[in-house]
Amino acid sequence: MAGHSKWANIKRQKAVVDAKKSKTFTQLSRAIIVAARSGVPDPAGNFQLRTAIEKAKVAGIPNDNIERAIAKGAGTFNDNASFEAIRYEGYGPEGVAILIEAFTDNRNRTAADLRVAFSKNGGNLGETGCVSWMFEQKAVCVVQEVVDEEQLLEASLEGGAESYEMTEDEIAEVFTEVANLENLNQTLKDKGFQVTDAELRWIPSNSVEVTDPERARSLFKLIDTLEGLDDVQNVTANFDISEELMAVSIS
Known part of the structure; x- marks a missing residue:
């Protein structure tokens, strides 16, 4: 988890918001569609949908787009596109295990795009189950402006949390x-x-420790390429790397 957390933290600090805005809109709209389809199309009774809508609003997605995405998920807006959530698995440089969560309306296209991304960056797309056994799904709440860890601990325990980790200041x-x-x-x-x-x-x-600078660059390029695909929602990997080497590898 450490490697992926460091990667996420550094990416948050990079000034790439404008360049990825359209990608974010696509991702969040599809998340709303799938959430509305998997439960009731009403955010009041669908936590997954409510969360997806909140993220969309924070990203600046217009209300009309949000309502249209909900309608697509509910089946009341017909654009002949049927999205489904699929998980893909593969290996990156140094044998790093990678899980990819995608929302797609064309499995063949998504698999082909992923295969190209892996092959061009020192990895390979694997079969279902090849790395998922190394991962466990957990729920995570990200909390900002934590000034009192004792209060956070008390609230977390009351809410049924298993653990917490300070990832950055506060x-x-x-x-x-x-x-x-x-x-x-x-x-x-x-x-x-x-x-x-x-x-x-x-x-x-x-976790797999990555110490070679060139392999680290290839790994980060692979993850960046995967995350840049429209169909991809999330990428998770089991690497661990020093912050110094990471900073150099993504600069």
Whole structure:
């Protein structure tokens, strides 16, 4: 988890917001479609949908786009596109295990795009199950402006959390079981904490240490390429790397 957390932290600090805005809009719109389809198309009764809408609004997606995405998921807006959530698996440089979560309306296109991305960056797309056994899905709440860890601990325990990790100054990630995400999210908010994200995440049970600068660059290029694909929602990998080498490798 450490490697992926460091990677996420550094990426948040990079000034790439404008360049990836259209990509973000595509991702978040598809997340709304799938959430609306997997439960009731009403955010009041669908936590996954409510969370997806909140993220979309923070990203600046217009309300019309959000309503259209909900309608697509509910089946009341027909554009002949049928999206489904699919998980892909593969290996990167140094044998790093990689999980890719995608929302797609064309499995063949998505698989072909992923295969090209892997092959051009020192990895290979694998079969279903080849690396997923090394990951466990957990629910995570990201909390900003944490000034009192003792209060966070108390609120987290009350909300049924299993653990928490301070990832940056005054930013914490609180982990719980998948089924408890909504409860933990609400408890933290009720206790006055600023929860900026509530999501499901794959946590690796082991990690591969990457020490070679060239392999590190190839790995980060692969992850960046995968995340740049329209069909891809999330990429998780089990690498661990020093912050110094990471900073050099992505500069």
